[in-house]
Amino acid sequence: MSLFAVHVSLLFGLLLIAATTGALGVRRRRTSDAVYALSAVAAALGASFAVIHALAGGLPAELTLPGGLPGVGIRLRLDSLSVVFLVVVNGTAALVSLYAVGYGRHEYPGRVLALYPLFLIGMNVVIVADDAFTFLMGWEFMSLASWGMVAVRHEDPEARRAAFLYLVMACGGAFALLFAFGVLAGHAGDFGFAAIRARSLTGWMPELALVLILIGTGSKAGLVPLHVWLPLAHPAAPSHVSALMSGAMTKVAIYGTIRLVFDLMPDPQWYWALPFLFAGISTALIGLLQALVERDLKRLLAFSTIENIGIIYVALGLAVAFTAAHLAAPAAVALTAALFHIANHAVMKSLMFCGAGAVLHAAHSRDLEKLGGLFNRMPVTGALMLIGAAAISALPPLNGFASEWLVFQAILASPALPVEGLRFLVPAVGAVLALVAALAAACFVRAYGIAFLGRPRSPEAAAAHEVDRISLAAMAAMAALCIAGGVLAPLVVEALRPVTELLVQGGLPAQAAAGPAPLSLTPFEGGRSTYNGFVLVVFLVVSSFLASWGIHRIATRATRRAPAWDCGFPDASPATQYSASSFGQPIRRVFVPIALDVRVTVTMPPPGDVAPARFELTMVDPVWTRLYAPVALAVEWASGRLNVLQFLTIRRYLTLMFAALITLLVVVVLWR
Amino acid sequence: MSDFAFDLAHLLAGLMVVASMVLLYQDRLNAVINVFAAQAMLLGAAVGWQAEMQGAGHLWITAVIAFVFKGVVIPAALHAMVRKLGIHREVEAVVGVGPTLIAGLALTALAVLVVMPATENANPLSREDLAFALAVVLLGLLMMITRRNAITQIIGFMSLENGLILAAAGAKGMPLVVEVSVAFSILIAFTVFGVFVFRIRERFDTVDIGALERFRGEQQDDA
Numbered sequence: 001m002s003l004f005a006v007h008v009s010l011l012f013g014l015l016l017i018a019a020t021t022g023a024l025g026v027r028r029r030r031t032s033d034a035v036y037a038l039s040a041v042a043a044a045l046g047a048s049f050a051v052i053h054a055l056a057g058g059l060p061a062e063l064t065l066p067g068g069l070p071g072v073g074i075r076l077r078l079d080s081l082s083v084v085f086l087v088v089v090n091g092t093a094a095l096v097s098l099y100a101v102g103y104g105r106h107e108y109p110g111r112v113l114a115l116y117p118l119f120l121i122g123m124n125v126v127i128v129a130d131d132a133f134t135f136l137m138g139w140e141f142m143s144l145a146s147w148g149m150v151a152v153r154h155e156d157p158e159a160r161r162a163a164f165l166y167l168v169m170a171c172g173g174a175f176a177l178l179f180a181f182g183v184l185a186g187h188a189g190d191f192g193f194a195a196i197r198a199r200s201l202t203g204w205m206p207e208l209a210l211v212l213i214l215i216g217t218g219s220k221a222g223l224v225p226l227h228v229w230l231p232l233a234h235p236a237a238p239s240h241v242s243a244l245m246s247g248a249m250t251k252v253a254i255y256g257t258i259r260l261v262f263d264l265m266p267d268p269q270w271y272w273a274l275p276f277l278f279a280g281i282s283t284a285l286i287g288l289l290q291a292l293v294e295r296d297l298k299r300l301l302a303f304s305t306i307e308n309i310g311i312i313y314v315a316l317g318l319a320v321a322f323t324a325a326h327l328a329a330p331a332a333v334a335l336t337a338a339l340f341h342i343a344n345h346a347v348m349k350s351l352m353f354c355g356a357g358a359v360l361h362a363a364h365s366r367d368l369e370k371l372g373g374l375f376n377r378m379p380v381t382g383a384l385m386l387i388g389a390a391a392i393s394a395l396p397p398l399n400g401f402a403s404e405w406l407v408f409q410a411i412l413a414s415p416a417l418p419v420e421g422l423r424f425l426v427p428a429v430g431a432v433l434a435l436v437a438a439l440a441a442a443c444f445v446r447a448y449g450i451a452f453l454g455r456p457r458s459p460e461a462a463a464a465h466e467v468d469r470i471s472l473a474a475m476a477a478m479a480a481l482c483i484a485g486g487v488l489a490p491l492v493v494e495a496l497r498p499v500t501e502l503l504v505q506g507g508l509p510a511q512a513a514a515g516p517a518p519l520s521l522t523p524f525e526g527g528r529s530t531y532n533g534f535v536l537v538v539f540l541v542v543s544s545f546l547a548s549w550g551i552h553r554i555a556t557r558a559t560r561r562a563p564a565w566d567c568g569f570p571d572a573s574p575a576t577q578y579s580a581s582s583f584g585q586p587i588r589r590v591f592v593p594i595a596l597d598v599r600v601t602v603t604m605p606p607p608g609d610v611a612p613a614r615f616e617l618t619m620v621d622p623v624w625t626r627l628y629a630p631v632a633l634a635v636e637w638a639s640g641r642l643n644v645l646q647f648l649t650i651r652r653y654l655t656l657m658f659a660a661l662i663t664l665l666v667v668v669v670l671w672r
Numbered sequence: 673m674s675d676f677a678f679d680l681a682h683l684l685a686g687l688m689v690v691a692s693m694v695l696l697y698q699d700r701l702n703a704v705i706n707v708f709a710a711q712a713m714l715l716g717a718a719v720g721w722q723a724e725m726q727g728a729g730h731l732w733i734t735a736v737i738a739f740v741f742k743g744v745v746i747p748a749a750l751h752a753m754v755r756k757l758g759i760h761r762e763v764e765a766v767v768g769v770g771p772t773l774i775a776g777l778a779l780t781a782l783a784v785l786v787v788m789p790a791t792e793n794a795n796p797l798s799r800e801d802l803a804f805a806l807a808v809v810l811l812g813l814l815m816m817i818t819r820r821n822a823i824t825q826i827i828g829f830m831s832l833e834n835g836l837i838l839a840a841a842g843a844k845g846m847p848l849v850v851e852v853s854v855a856f857s858i859l860i861a862f863t864v865f866g867v868f869v870f871r872i873r874e875r876f877d878t879v880d881i882g883a884l885e886r887f888r889g890e891q892q893d894d895a
Contacts, residue, residue, distance in 0.1 A: 126886075651820070661813070662779070665786050668790070
C-alpha cells in the first residue's frame with residue numbers, strides 16, 4: 001500500500017469513527033471529548049503525512065478509489081499545492097479540535113459532534129480530489145456539514161435566517177462550480193483533472209469558466225458581493241466551528257480558485273487579473289469598513305475574514321497578471337504572498353475566534369459594549385488575543401506583516417507589467433490596500449481595547465473567569481505559530497517554493513543564500529529589499545528593555561497604580577469610558593458611508609417631556625439592498641405567478657408535460 | 673433479411689399507428705376498447721414477427737403476453753367495467769375530432785423527423801419501428817390529454833405503453849425480466865385504475881375527471 005493510501009485511509013477512517021461516535025454518543029461530555037480528540041489526532045496525522053510525503057519526494061501521488069462516476073472512480077492526487085493546503089487546513093483543524101476538547105462541552109455539544117468530523121472529511125476530500133465529481137462531492141459535503149453546524153441553534157430565528165442564507169449561497173456557488181466544470185471539461189466530458197488540464201479552451205470559453213469559478217469559489221470564500229452569508233453564519237455557529245469555517249473553509253474555497261485557475265485552466269490572459277483585483281480590493285475595503293463599526297465580536301471577526309480574503313485575492317490577481325506577462329519571478333512573489341497569507345490568516349483567525357469563544361464563555365456576551373476589562377480577569381487569553389490582534393493588524397514581527405509585506409513587494413514589481421492599464425491599476429490597488437492595512441490596525445485596537453482593557457461594562461464581564469487549560473494550550477500554540485510565522489518567514493517561503501514552481505514556473509530566490517543576514521526574507525534576486533523578522537524581534541526586545549531601564553533610571557523607580565479610563569472622574573460609571581461605538585464613530589463618519597448605508601436619527605423629546613432623547617443608528621449593507629433584495633423580490637414575484645401551476649387539473653399537468661416533451665422534440669429536429 | 677420481412681414488420685408497426693389514430697376519434701367507449709384490443713393484438717403480431725426474425729425465443733413470451741392480456745383479458749375487463757357502470761355512450765373529448773386528428777398527424781410526422789435522423793447508423797428495421805413506436809407513444813399521450821373520461825384515459829395510457837413495448841421489441845436485447853415485469857406492472861396499473869374508477873364513480877356518480885377537480889375545490893375546468 002502506498003504512503004498516500006495509508007494517509008487517506010487513516011485520515012478518513014479516524015474521522016469517520018469520530019463522526020459515528022458523535023452520532024451515537026450518549027454520555028455527552030465524554031463523547032464530546034472523544035470526538036474532538038479523535039478529530040485532532042486525525043487532522044494532525046493528515047497534516048504530518050502530507051509533510052512526510054513532500055519530504056520523501058513522493059509527489060505527485062495518485063490513488064483511485066472505487067465509487068464515484070462510472071469509469072472515473074474517486075480519483076485522488078497529492079501534489080505540492082495539495083500538500084500546502086492539507087497542512088494549513090489540517091493544522092488549523094488539529095489546533096481548533098484541541099481547543100474544542102476543552103471548549104466544545106460548553107456550546108451545544110451534542111448536535112455538532114457528528115457533523116464536525118464530516119466537515120473535516122469534506123475539506124480534505126476537496127483538497128486531494130483529482131476529478132470534478134470528487135471535488136464537488138467534497139465541496140458539498142463541506143457545505144452541508146457546516147450548514148448543519150450553522151443551523152445548530154435553530155430555535156433562534158436569527159440563526160435560522162443565517163443558515164438559510166448560507167444554504168442558498170452554498171447552493172448557488174456549487175451550481176456555478178458545476179457549470180464551470182462543465183465548461184472546462186467540454187462535451188467530450190472526461191471529468192478527471194488530468195484531462196481538463198490537457199484540454200485547451202477556445203473562444204470565450206476560458207472567460208466564461210473564469211467567471212463561473214470566481215462566483216463558485218468566491219461565494220464560499222466570501223468575495224464581495226457574495227459575502228453576505230459570512231457575517232451571519234459565523235456568529236451563529238459555535239466558536240470552534242466558526243474558527244474552522246473562517247480559518248480553514250474559506251481557505252479551501254481559495255484552494256478551489258487556485259487549483260482551477262492556475263492549474264486546470266490554460267494560459268492566463270492579462271485581463272483575467274481584473275476581476276481578481278477589483279473583487280479583491282473591494283472585498284478588502286468593504287469587509288474592513290464593516291468590521292470597523294461592528295459591535296458583535298464574532299461578526300467583527302467575520303468581517304475581518306472578508307477583508308483578508310480580499311487581500312489574498314488581490315495577491316492572486318497579481319500572480320495572474322505576472323504569469324500572463326511571463327514574468328515568473330514577480331508571479332512567484334505574488335503567489336507566495338497569497339499562500340503565505342492564507343496560512344497566516346488560518347492561524348490568526350482561528351486564534352481570534354477561539355479567543356472570542358473564550359470571551360463568550362467567560363463573559364456570556366459577544367457584544368463589545370458589554371465587555372471591557374477582561375484582561376484583568378483572563379490574563380492569559382488576553383495576552384494571546386493581543387498577539388493574535390497584532391498579527392492580524394499586520395504588525396511586525398508577526399506573521400501577518402510578513403505576508404502583507406510580500407503582497408506589497410509584488411505590487412511594487414508592477415512597473416514590469418507590459419499592459420499600460422495594469423501599470424496604472426495595480427499601484428492604485430496598492431494604495432487602497434495600504435489604507436486597508438492601516439484601518440485594520442484601528443479595527444483591532446478598537447476590538448481588543450474595548451473588550452480587554454478599561455473597566456467592565458457589565459456584571460458578567462466583571463465576573464469573567466479564565467477558560468480551561470486545554471483551550472488555553474491550543475490558543476497558545478496558535479499564538480506561537482503567529483510569532484514563528486513572522487520570525488521564520490524565510491523558511492515558510494522556502495516551503496512554498498514547490499507550489500510556485502508547479503503553478504507559475506518560478507520561485508523566490510533561495511532564501512538562505514540571497515539575504516544579507518540569516519533568516520531574512522528576500523523576495524527578489526539581488527536583494528532589492530529584504531525583511532528580517534528576527535532582527536526586528538531582537539531590536540524590539542533590546543530597545544524596550546533599554547527604554548524601560550532608561551525611564552526607571554531617569555524618572556522615579558516607584559510603580560504607581562492609578563485607575564485607568566476614568567476620564568478624570570474616579571468611581572464614575574463604566575459607561576463614561578470609550579465605548580465600541582464612540583471609538584468607531586470618527587471612522588464611521590469618514591469612511592464607512594462607502595461600505596454601508598448609514599442612517600442616523602436623533603429623536604429629541606419636545607420641551608417639557610421627560611422622555612430621554614434617543615439616538616438611533618442603522619447601518620445596512622448596500623450590497624444587500626441593491627443586489628440581493630431586488631433578486632429576492634423578483635424571485636418572490638415569479639414564484640407568486642408560478643404558484644398557479646400548483647393547482648392545475650390532472651389533465652393540465654399532463655398537457656404541460658406533453659407540451660414540454662413536444663417542444664424538446666421540435667428543438668431536437670430543428671437543431672440538427 | 674428479405675424485403676418481405678421488412679415490409680411485414682413495417683406494416684404491423686404502421687398499423688399500430690393507424691390504430692392509435694383511430695383511437696383518437698372514437699366517440700363510444702365500446703368502440704374505443706375494441707380498437708385498443710385490435711392494437712394490442714397487432715402489437716402481439718409485431719412482436720411475434722420480430723421474435724421470428726431476430727430468432728429471439730423470449731420475445732415470443734412478450735408477444736403472447738401482449739396478445740392474451742392486452743388484446744383479450746384487459747379489453748374484456750374494460751367492457752365489463754363499462755357495462756357495470758353503464759357509461760357505454762359517454763365519450764367526451766375536450767378538443768374536437770378535427771383538431772385532434774390534425775395534431776395526431778403532426779405528432780406522427782414529428783416522431784418520424786426526430787427518430788429517422790437520430791438513428792442513421794442503426795439497424796434499418798429497428799429504425800422504422802422506433803419511429804412508429806414514438807408516434808404511438810405520442811398519440812397515446814395526446815389521447816390522455818384530449819379526453820375527460822377516466823376509462824379513455826386508461827386506454828390512452830395503455831396504448832402509450834404498447835408503443836413502448838414495440839420500441840423495446842425492435843431494439844434487440846431487452847432482457848426477458850424487464851419485459852415480464854413491465855407487463856405485470858401494467859396489469860397492476862390496470863387494476864389500480866379499475867379500483868379508482870369505481871371509487872370515483874361511487875363518490876361522484878360519474879367518471880368524468882372534471883368532478884375530481886371540482887371536489888379539490890379548484891377553478892372550474894374548461895369545457
